[in-house]
Amino acid sequence: MFDMLFAGFGSVMTLQIIMLIAAGVALGLVFGSIPGLTATMAVAICLPITYGMDPIAGMSLLMGLYIGGVSGGLIPAILLKLPGTPSSIATTFDGYPMAQNGEAGKAFNYAIVSSFLGGLLSIIVLIMIAPPLGRVALQFGPFEFFAIVIFSLTLIASLSGDSLPKGIMAGLLGISFAMVGAAPIDAFPRFTYGFTDMNAGFNLLPVLIGLFALSEIFISAEKKVKKGLNAKLSKVNYKVSIKEYVAQGWNFLRSSLIGLGIGILPGIGGGTSNIISYVAAKSSSKKPEEFGKGNPAGVVASEASNNAAVGGALVPLISLGIPGDTVTAMLLGGLVLHGLQPGPLLMQNSGDVVYGIFAALLIANVFMILFLFMGMKGFIRLLSIPQHILYPIILALCVVGAFGVNNRLFDVGALLFFGVLGYLMIKFGFPLTPLVLGFILGPLLETNLRRGLMLSQGDFMPFLTSPIAAAFLLVAAASVVFAIYSNHKKKKGTSVLNV
Amino acid sequence: MKSVLKKTLFGSVLATSILFLGACGGDGASEDANAGNDPAADYPSGPITVVVPAGAGGDTDLNTRIMAKYLEKELDTNIVVSNVTGSGGATGTQTVLDAKPDGQTVLAFHNSMLLNNVFGLTDYTYDEFKMAGVGVLDQSNTFLTSPDSKFQDIPSLIEYAKANPGEVTMATEIGSMTYIQTLQFQEQTGVEFNIVDIGGAADKIAALLGGRVDIVPTSLGLVSGYIESGDMVPLGVMAEERLEGAPDVPTFKEEGVDIVIDKIFYWGFDPETPDAYVEKFSNAMENVVANEEYQQEIEDSWLSPTFLDQEATNAKLEEINASYQEAYDNSEQ
Numbered sequence: 165m166f167d168m169l170f171a172g173f174g175s176v177m178t179l180q181i182i183m184l185i186a187a188g189v190a191l192g193l194v195f196g197s198i199p200g201l202t203a204t205m206a207v208a209i210c211l212p213i214t215y216g217m218d219p220i221a222g223m224s225l226l227m228g229l230y231i232g233g234v235s236g237g238l239i240p241a242i243l244l245k246l247p248g249t250p251s252s253i254a255t256t257f258d259g260y261p262m263a264q265n266g267e268a269g270k271a272f273n274y275a276i277v278s279s280f281l282g283g284l285l286s287i288i289v290l291i292m293i294a295p296p297l298g299r300v301a302l303q304f305g306p307f308e309f310f311a312i313v314i315f316s317l318t319l320i321a322s323l324s325g326d327s328l329p330k331g332i333m334a335g336l337l338g339i340s341f342a343m344v345g346a347a348p349i350d351a352f353p354r355f356t357y358g359f360t361d362m363n364a365g366f367n368l369l370p371v372l373i374g375l376f377a378l379s380e381i382f383i384s385a386e387k388k389v390k391k392g393l394n395a396k397l398s399k400v401n402y403k404v405s406i407k408e409y410v411a412q413g414w415n416f417l418r419s420s421l422i423g424l425g426i427g428i429l430p431g432i433g434g435g436t437s438n439i440i441s442y443v444a445a446k447s448s449s450k451k452p453e454e455f456g457k458g459n460p461a462g463v464v465a466s467e468a469s470n471n472a473a474v475g476g477a478l479v480p481l482i483s484l485g486i487p488g489d490t491v492t493a494m495l496l497g498g499l500v501l502h503g504l505q506p507g508p509l510l511m512q513n514s515g516d517v518v519y520g521i522f523a524a525l526l527i528a529n530v531f532m533i534l535f536l537f538m539g540m541k542g543f544i545r546l547l548s549i550p551q552h553i554l555y556p557i558i559l560a561l562c563v564v565g566a567f568g569v570n571n572r573l574f575d576v577g578a579l580l581f582f583g584v585l586g587y588l589m590i591k592f593g594f595p596l597t598p599l600v601l602g603f604i605l606g607p608l609l610e611t612n613l614r615r616g617l618m619l620s621q622g623d624f625m626p627f628l629t630s631p632i633a634a635a636f637l638l639v640a641a642a643s644v645v646f647a648i649y650s651n652h653k654k655k656k657g658t659s660v661l662n663v
Numbered sequence: 664m665k666s667v668l669k670k671t672l673f674g675s676v677l678a679t680s681i682l683f684l685g686a687c688g689g690d691g692a693s694e695d696a697n698a699g700n701d702p703a704a705d706y707p708s709g710p711i712t713v714v715v716p717a718g719a720g721g722d723t724d725l726n727t728r729i730m731a732k733y734l735e736k737e738l739d740t741n742i743v744v745s746n747v748t749g750s751g752g753a754t755g756t757q758t759v760l761d762a763k764p765d766g767q768t769v770l771a772f773h774n775s776m777l778l779n780n781v782f783g784l785t786d787y788t789y790d791e792f793k794m795a796g797v798g799v800l801d802q803s804n805t806f807l808t809s810p811d812s813k814f815q816d817i818p819s820l821i822e823y824a825k826a827n828p829g830e831v832t833m834a835t836e837i838g839s840m841t842y843i844q845t846l847q848f849q850e851q852t853g854v855e856f857n858i859v860d861i862g863g864a865a866d867k868i869a870a871l872l873g874g875r876v877d878i879v880p881t882s883l884g885l886v887s888g889y890i891e892s893g894d895m896v897p898l899g900v901m902a903e904e905r906l907e908g909a910p911d912v913p914t915f916k917e918e919g920v921d922i923v924i925d926k927i928f929y930w931g932f933d934p935e936t937p938d939a940y941v942e943k944f945s946n947a948m949e950n951v952v953a954n955e956e957y958q959q960e961i962e963d964s965w966l967s968p969t970f971l972d973q974e975a976t977n978a979k980l981e982e983i984n985a986s987y988q989e990a991y992d993n994s995e996q
Contacts, residue, residue, distance in 0.1 A: 208746070212728060212744070215728070215732070301869075302869055302872050302873035303873060304873075305870065305873060305875045345749070345750065346749070346750040346751065346753075346784075349837050349860045350837050350838065351750060351751050351782075351784055351837070351838050353750070353784075360753075360757055363749065363750040363753060363754060364748070364749025364750050364754040365749070430865070430866070430869065480869075484868075484869070484872065485865075485868065485888060485889075486865050486868060486869045487865055490718075493718065493721075493865070494718075496865070497721060497724065497725055500725065500964065501725055501728075503963055505887055505888035505891075506888060507886070507887075507888025507889045507891075507892065507894075508888065508889060508892045508894055509888045509891055509892045510888065513888075570746075570747050570748065570749070570754070571745050571747060571758075572747065572754075572758070611862075614860070615859065615860055615861065615862075618857075618858075618859040618860055619832065619857075619859050619875065619876075621829070621857060
């Protein structure tokens with residue numbers, strides 16, 4: 165294996181390919197950092213460019229874009245409370261408060277190092293044990309996915325802020341919005357009110373940036389013009405001691421494993437893994453009340469898991485030819501176009517390309533940490549741009565991004581709608597994350613329930629008799645009971661466990 | 664450092680804007696008829712947008728991009744592929760009907776549009792478009808099973824399914840080509856499958872490898888790796904004759920089931936587009952299909968580079984539509 169890996173490094177260690185990887189990472193970071201542009205778009209735009217290259221060069225560029233695109237989201241998440249991609253939603257929870265406390269540099273240090281290590285761990289797992297792990301992923305069918313989604317939805321309880329009922333309402337609202345448009349499986353149009361534009365439903369990206377980015381811009385438009393954060397910038401604290409990193413060791417490992425595990429399961433992806441890791445870090449912390457106020461553990465959890473999901477998503481792609489998310493679906497197309505045959509024989513028949521891809525991933529991960537550290541001080545300077553100049557630019561980028569999803573003006577309208585909705589929700593004290601979680605998970609829930617019932621010919625029992633499904637449903641039930649219990653306790657004014 | 668960052672930022676924003684401008688450029692095209700003899704002399708008047716109602720990276724997308732690459736040279740213009748996904752392709756097809764009929768927006772799609780109409784999801788079908796032609800046929804539609812299943816060929820499948828009605832699990836995507844193939848197979852042989860929705864090609868592959876379903880209908884080209892590795896066994900292809908690339912796989916016809924299905928990848932314009940423009944586009948497609956490099960690229964993915972002109976495309980679509988309608992009507996009875 166190691167000789168293959170060395171050969172892989174040999175094949176990518178040309179000036180041209182190294183430049184391609186570096187350019188890919190840089191462009192990916194830009195796409196990831198601008199709300200509205202994502203890793204998926206970066207890969208979609210560059211895929212045709214790779215057609216003229218040889219397979220290893222082409223795939224190396226795409227790997228750079230993938231790593232950069234997933235990592236770039238941490239920049240606006242920390243600085244502006246805008247998740248650049250769905251993978252960095254949870255980074256905003258503690259990264260932004262840290263920046264507001266004058267600890268933007270520290271937040272970046274934690275986020276960048278966690279991204280690097282999370283990515284590295286998952287790439288190593290990918291190289292060492294992709295085939296057996298891929299076989300494990302095959303064991304997950306509709307029954308198992310349904311149970312996992314049910315479990316993930318119970319996390320809403322921990323993301324509800326002060327009011328559990330409001331959190332649940334937001335979650336249900338998210339599931340309802342996901343039902344607009346052609347239904348899964350039979351494609352029957354629902355809640356479209358006769359508008360053909362509504363048939364495709366709402367796209368995740370306009371929903372996400374509308375809720376988080378636009379609402380934030382509206383909120384700040386209410387306030388008096390601020391001159392930026394110059395005063396606090398002068399005493400920015402960058403240093404994170406080794407001791408502080410070591411203290412995050414277990415949190416980092418747990419979050420990476422969650423990211424890896426969720427990344428391997430086709431269809432769930434980084435958008436959910438960062439939230440699950442965040443909740444896991446919070447509920448296992450001795451001081452959960454510090455989360456949401458600038459606890460570095462929240463940043464570490466989110467960023468380690470979303471980069472670990474990259475290696476995870478590549479496991480079923482490389483070992484079985486099955487894509488785990490939208491980016492890997494496009495990478496699959498790239499492999500086919502370069503004349504490679506994805507599937508169980510890819511490693512055997514085109515080992516040179518596969519190990520070239522592994523080497524490119526490791527190099528891209530190094531470029532990612534280099535670029536982010538080099539750019540860090542520059543990013544933080546963004547905060548000194550007065551908001552009345554910065555926010556209109558971001559607004560314009562959001563609109564371009566929403567349009568770019570499908571080249572339709574409808575998505576821009578949806579963006580504005582969700583922006584206003586997000587604004588109203590903040591005003592009335594409703595949490596936003598449960599809505600996004602419900603929106604992402606709702607269709608998965610429905611699709612897998614209906615597919616499961618088709619497989620079992622209408623029998624509900626397999627949802628309980630499949631060992632994996634049963635285990636997740638049990639954990640889900642326990643988590644609901646726990647949430648109700650702690651909510652009850654909180655109301656009585658005793659110790660707060662689950663904020 | 665800051666300036667480097669700014670440059671990258673600026674550069675990429677610029678690149679993106681150019682891409683978007685390119686995608687929108689078609690709208691500004693002039694419609695003035697040229698005074699000369701050739702009514703299509705002024706066509707194309709700018710970059711052409713190809714709407715692909717399927718995601719980037721799939722077979723529809725890849726076939727379109729290969730054709731677009733060669734068409735750029737033939738028509739001497741930029742061709743921008745725009746993936747408009749949603750509601751089984753209906754969102755993308757609608758986009759083309761909504762665009763200006765100036766020949767700068769073209770649809771590249773396949774049989775699914777007919778199915779959307781047959782299943783009542785859209786109120787228009789192929790005859791709503793002015794077809795330019797077809798450049799690729801996929802004749803490798805197949806049924807796959809796992810090596811340890813109880814049937815390894817079509818006759819034993821029919822025998823087993825007849826003895827155990829509703830027990831053989833067939834993985835499809837409701838309303839897609841594989842679904843109608845399944846209906847046709849049931850109709851012809853009198854068997855009854857347990858038809859389940861599993862999702863797209865990748866989900867079907869995972870379901871078969873994971874042992875959750877008995878049969879997966881898909882294209883041979885998408886699964887040749889699994890056949891080579893012995894993880895999947897093809898039961899037959901729905902082609903007129905055995906495929907050159909897979910001489911060991913019998914046709915459905917040989918096995919006594921008369922199903923021949925061609926997935927055709929056609930290009931079509933808004934009905935009000937001037938005839939001369941569509942004709943010019945059609946001629947360009949014919950030249951591309953005659954190009955040996957193009958043929959090689961298409962054959963590499965187990966497909967057949969075949970040109971059908973405007974008339975032949977319409978005839979072929981009519982034939983396919985009739986067979987779909989029949990299969991649907993029979994299943995409703």
